[in-house]
Amino acid sequence: MDTVRLVEPGRLERFQSAEPGAPGPGEALVQVRSIGICGTDVHAFFGRQPFFDYPRILGHELGVEVIAVGEGVDGLSIGARCAVLPYLECGTCVPCRRGRPNCCANLRVLGVHIDGGMRERMLVPADKLFFHPDLGFDQLALVETLGIGAHAVARAGIEAGETVVVVGLGPIGLGALQAARARGAEVLAVDAAPTRLRFARDVFGVERTFEAGEDLEERLMDALDGDLPTAVLDATGHPASMDRAPSLCAPSGRVVFVGLHKGDVRFPDALFHRRELTLLASRNGTAAEFREVLAGMASGAIDTAPWITHETRLDRIAEDLPGFADPASGVLKAVLRIDA
Ligand SMILES: [Zn+2]
Numbered sequence: 001m002d003t004v005r006l007v008e009p010g011r012l013e014r015f016q017s018a019e020p021g022a023p024g025p026g027e028a029l030v031q032v033r034s035i036g037i038c039g040t041d042v043h044a045f046f047g048r049q050p051f052f053d054y055p056r057i058l059g060h061e062l063g064v065e066v067i068a069v070g071e072g073v074d075g076l077s078i079g080a081r082c083a084v085l086p087y088l089e090c091g092t093c094v095p096c097r098r099g100r101p102n103c104c105a106n107l108r109v110l111g112v113h114i115d116g117g118m119r120e121r122m123l124v125p126a127d128k129l130f131f132h133p134d135l136g137f138d139q140l141a142l143v144e145t146l147g148i149g150a151h152a153v154a155r156a157g158i159e160a161g162e163t164v165v166v167v168g169l170g171p172i173g174l175g176a177l178q179a180a181r182a183r184g185a186e187v188l189a190v191d192a193a194p195t196r197l198r199f200a201r202d203v204f205g206v207e208r209t210f211e212a213g214e215d216l217e218e219r220l221m222d223a224l225d226g227d228l229p230t231a232v233l234d235a236t237g238h239p240a241s242m243d244r245a246p247s248l249c250a251p252s253g254r255v256v257f258v259g260l261h262k263g264d265v266r267f268p269d270a271l272f273h274r275r276e277l278t279l280l281a282s283r284n285g286t287a288a289e290f291r292e293v294l295a296g297m298a299s300g301a302i303d304t305a306p307w308i309t310h311e312t313r314l315d316r317i318a319e320d321l322p323g324f325a326d327p328a329s330g331v332l333k334a335v336l337r338i339d340a
């Protein structure tokens, strides 16, 4: 079957791989229909992804169709359209035992640590499939990306009526923005790039946007009649922005670091204490957020229309992928589609 793998940095190779065979107990055989391309794939392509083993079949943002199920699989019929939770946890480490499998110490991610979805068919554990009858394959392929933002919102426990600021309007920040709104929060948006602010206003309908900068705290207070947001979700991965994040948060509020960087985070303890802030890290989503995103998409609370800006195929991905890394391409999310 038609397959694409990353042989080494810079070289995607299309080849014919063996069929995956029949699903074993607890497994499903799926036809891959839509694959979101993300920063992880681009970093792997350019050899910038730490701890990445080559060769690897990329693809962890998947919209799939069930074509066979193994023994003991209930509630999944042939033809079911599903999103795939691509994180495989060990089940025995401390976070797994505590019900926090997304923090598994031995986490393996499809398309990163083990082969992913850039192929026509694959076997997946059936409990990693999230079925929704009303969503298309491109929407299902978006669930993983949006699940990361939804997890940040869940970490903060965002509630209806809150005023929240999202800093950093890349795909993860925009996912957090949509998840916070779906919970009924009012969302302000910050980015350093005017083009992204315009995109957030024009395409995502964000009314209040702010350019990042020194006096951001004052500008937010001006906009909020002297108050500050009760939650700050920072999806920049930018040191200066993360250092500043606590200063943007109202006393008693929560600061969530969704993005990450390699260095240290520094902010004044006096401010952190005086405001009695809660600081949270947020990484990949969980089954709960997958369900939340699916429900939000189905109800229309999460609008997927603005998301897919570029499209490719297995026979074109090798030439298209480098372009998806270029900010000038205006890519928000590219999808690779495979016909059944
Ligand atoms: Zn991704």
Ligand SMILES: [Zn+2]
Pocket (backbone or CB within 6 Å): 089, 090, 091, 092, 093, 094, 095, 096, 103, 104, 105, 106, 107
């Ligand atoms: Zn574990």
